[in-house]
Each structure stands twice: as structure tokens, then as C-alpha cells.
Amino acid sequence: MSFLSATLSRVKPSPTIAVTNKARELKAAGRDVIGLGAGEPDFDTPQSIKDAAVRAIAEGKTKYTAVDGIPELKQAICEKFKRDNDLDYTPAQVTVNSGGKQTLYNALTATLNPGDEVIIPAPYWVSYPDMVLLAGGTPVAVEASLETNFKLTPEQLEAAITDKTKWFIFNSPSNPTGAGYSRSELKALTDVLLRHPHVWVMTDDMYEHLAYDGFEFATPAQVEPALYDRTLTCNGVSKAYAMTGWRIGYAAGPEPLIAAMRKVQSQSTSNPCSVSQYAALEALTGPQDFLAANNEIFVRRRNLVVSMLSEIDGLTCPVPEGAFYVYPSIAGLIGKTTPAGTKIVDDESFATALLEEADVAVVFGAAFGLSPNFRVSYATSDEALKEACTRIQRFCASLR
Numbered sequence: 001m002s003f004l005s006a007t008l009s010r011v012k013p014s015p016t017i018a019v020t021n022k023a024r025e026l027k028a029a030g031r032d033v034i035g036l037g038a039g040e041p042d043f044d045t046p047q048s049i050k051d052a053a054v055r056a057i058a059e060g061k062t063k064y065t066a067v068d069g070i071p072e073l074k075q076a077i078c079e080k081f082k083r084d085n086d087l088d089y090t091p092a093q094v095t096v097n098s099g100g101k102q103t104l105y106n107a108l109t110a111t112l113n114p115g116d117e118v119i120i121p122a123p124y125w126v127s128y129p130d131m132v133l134l135a136g137g138t139p140v141a142v143e144a145s146l147e148t149n150f151k152l153t154p155e156q157l158e159a160a161i162t163d164k165t166k167w168f169i170f171n172s173p174s175n176p177t178g179a180g181y182s183r184s185e186l187k188a189l190t191d192v193l194l195r196h197p198h199v200w201v202m203t204d205d206m207y208e209h210l211a212y213d214g215f216e217f218a219t220p221a222q223v224e225p226a227l228y229d230r231t232l233t234c235n236g237v238s239k240a241y242a243m244t245g246w247r248i249g250y251a252a253g254p255e256p257l258i259a260a261m262r263k264v265q266s267q268s269t270s271n272p273c274s275v276s277q278y279a280a281l282e283a284l285t286g287p288q289d290f291l292a293a294n295n296e297i298f299v300r301r302r303n304l305v306v307s308m309l310s311e312i313d314g315l316t317c318p319v320p321e322g323a324f325y326v327y328p329s330i331a332g333l334i335g336k337t338t339p340a341g342t343k344i345v346d347d348e349s350f351a352t353a354l355l356e357e358a359d360v361a362v363v364f365g366a367a368f369g370l371s372p373n374f375r376v377s378y379a380t381s382d383e384a385l386k387e388a389c390t391r392i393q394r395f396c397a398s399l400r
């Protein structure tokens with residue numbers, strides 16, 4: 001019998017972290033690898049935010065805080081939800097956590113019983129199904145298709161709901177596809193949910209501010225106010241404010257759920273880092289102009305990557321509305337063989353050969369629950385992206 005828990009044995013380590021580590025290892029061994037695996041902006045945290053953290057340290061704000069966030073930050077989060085999403089929340093409805101990851105983890109741990117199902121549109125962010133498993137629930141992945149630009153249809157959602165469904169996890173713009181649901185696409189999904197009052201919505205709005213070409217972000221409780229009482233609206237500062245290392249995520253929802261999440265956090269990590277909370281306070285209340293400036297850079301990179309990958313025979317690359325990912329299909333390359341003699345049988349063998357034979361690290365689609373695709377993160381310099389896409393073009397052209 002294993003010393004480890006049966007629950008843990010069902011959980012996979014994060015494949016995105018594995019790819020990043022593998023690329024790092026090869027680089028350390030002297031290979032000129034370009035990593036397109038990382039899910040974080042290459043920008044530095046804005047100076048005003050760093051200054052706020054330094055001030056917090058100088059002022060001795062280095063002790064335990066309230067378990068799920070300092071009052072000033074909770075107030076700033078309420079104002080953010082009003083300003084950006086037209087949602088009214090009180091500080092008692094807000095929780096602050098060590099990264100968006102902990103927000104979701106707390107919510108799932110606080111609510112799932114064995115047998116409870118959680119609907120997760122695929123392709124999905126790698127952690128959703130494994131977090132559901134860790135919390136004792138059953139993930140139910142529903143595959144969206146390339147034809148709908150990786151967006152779930154209302155019919156698919158309707159068909160996936162059972163008596164056991166507890167949560168529907170929604171993520172727009174999405175990791176790994178960058179797909180963003182328009183207000184009307186989202187409304188079609190919330191209409192389905194209205195018919196099933198036992199299903200709650202966990203919306204992961206982490207990429208809210210990373211939206212391009214005039215795409216208008218919308219979130220479920222805003223589009224359908226009747227869902228407000230059963231929606232947990234999750235967000236965080238990691239991606240938009242280039243603050244991945246600071247570990248601050250947050251959410252707002254019904255008070256009893258927030259209290260239950262606080263209980264989980266009080267017996268696990270306690271408060272998120274005090275200094276990071278003051279930095280997040282500055283992020284949410286300080287100047288926001290760098291968001292638009294960063295988006296200009298991201299949209300240029302997205303266009304560069306989509307146009308270079310679209311030139312490749314056998315590869316299909318939809319144009320995403322947001323985030324910093326593209327998710328091309330390699331359906332047209334399956335069955336071919338690389339110059340070193342590797343047969344491309346699926347997206348995993350494609351990504352492995354691309355790394356070994358062309359020095360480009362990407363994450364294979366099976367990790368996100370939809371094949372045959374791969375994820376490119378374009379949160380890296382234009383030069384690196386150009387070189388990486390040139391290598392991918394050459395690699396694909398060399399397949400026989």
C-alpha cells in the first residue's frame with residue numbers, strides 16, 4: 001500500500017510547469033531553447049506597485065493580517081468590481097488569497113463532496129480538473145471545438161448538467177486558447193444555467209484586462225443578475241499587473257460561501273503575504289494606464305504569431321480575443337515523420353520533437369484536455385517570438 005493518499009494518486013503534476021522546467025534544464029545544458037510555455041507576462045511589475053510594497057515593509061506592515069485580507073484591500077476590490085463589472089459587493093462578500101489558484105482551491109475544498117460533479121469546458125486551464133479531484137469531486141470535461149473557436153455551446157452545457165452538478169467553471173478570456181466569450185455568447189450559457197438552480201458558477205476572470213480588438217469583457221453575474229446569488233466571481237492581479245510572484249488572487253460571492261472559504265484558509269495558509277496585499281492595493285487603486293500600453297504590445301505579438309503560424313501547411317491557428325496564448329491545431333501534421341525519424345502520432349509527440357529537434361518549448365494540447373493542438377504563450381519578446389515561429393515553420397516544413 002502506498003504511503004501517499006489515494007486522492008493524490010489521481011492528480012497529475014502541472015504539465016505547464018514540467019515543460020518550463022524541461023526547457024530550463026536544456027538551456028542550462030547549453031542549448032539555445034526558446035520557451036513558449038510560461039503562463040506569465042515578461043513585463044516587470046510596475047514601479048508604483050513595487051514602491052507600495054517597499055513602503056509597507058518600511059512601515060512594519062509585516063505581521064499576520066486578517067485571514068482573508070486587509071479591510072483596505074477588500075474595499076478596493078469592491079470598488080474594482082463596481083467600476084469594471086458593475087457588480088455590487090460588500091467587503092464581507094470578498095476573500096483575498098495567495099494567488100488565483102488558492103481562491104479556486106478554497107472554493108472547491110469548501111463545497112465539494114464525493115460524487116459532486118464540476119463541469120469544465122475543454123480545453124481548460126490545467127489545474128481545474130486536478131483541483132476538483134484533490135477536493136474529492138468529479139471533473140466533467142466538455143470538449144469545445146475549433147469550429148466554435150473553442151467556446152462551449154449552450155447545447156453542450158445543457159447536455160452536461162446532471163443532478164450531481166455542483167459547479168460550472170467558466171474562464172474567459174481563456175487559458176489555453178485566448179478565446180473570449182462575447183456578451184451574447186455568455187448570455188446563451190447563463191440562460192441554460194437559469195433553468196438549473198442547483199448549479200453554481202465559478203467564473204475565473206483572471207485575464208479580464210487582457211482583451212484585444214475592442215473585445216468587451218463580460219462576467220456571468222453581470223450578464224445575468226439572477227445568477228448573482230450562486231456565482232463566485234474570481235480574479236487576481238497576477239496576469240494584468242505582472243505580479244505572478246506576489247501571489248494575490250481574490251473573489252466575491254455569497255457571504256456564507258466566502259465564510260466557508262475563510263475557514264479553509266484559516267486552517268491552511270492563513271493570510272496571503274501582508275506586503276503583497278499592500279502591493280495589490282496599489283495595483284487596484286493606482287494608475288491603470290500601463291494596462292493599455294501592455295495590451296498594445298500583446299496584440300502586436302499575437303498578430304505576429306498568428307500570421308507566422310498560419311503560413312504553415314497542416315496547421316490551423318484561430319485568432320483569439322484575449323489572454324496571451326494561441327492554440328493551433330496540428331491535425332494536418334499527424335502521421336508525418338521528423339528528420340530524426342520520430343513519427344508525429346499526437347500533440348505530445350509533436351511538442352517533444354519540436355523541443356528536441358527545433359529547440360522550441362510549447363505545451364501539448366492533451367494537457368489542456370483538447371487534442372491535437374499545442375499552446376503557445378506569446379508573453380515573450382518580439383525577437384524571441386519571431387525566431388521561435390521561424391523554427392516552428394522550418395520544423396513543420398521538414399516533416400515528411
Ligand SMILES: Cc1ncc(COP(=O)(O)O)c(C=O)c1O
Pocket residue numbers: 039098099100101102125171174175204206236237238244247248249
Ligand atoms: C485561467 C487561470 N486562472 C488562474 C490562474 C492562477 O493564477 P495565480 O498565479 O494568481 O495563482 C492562472 C495562472 O496560470 C490561469 O491561467
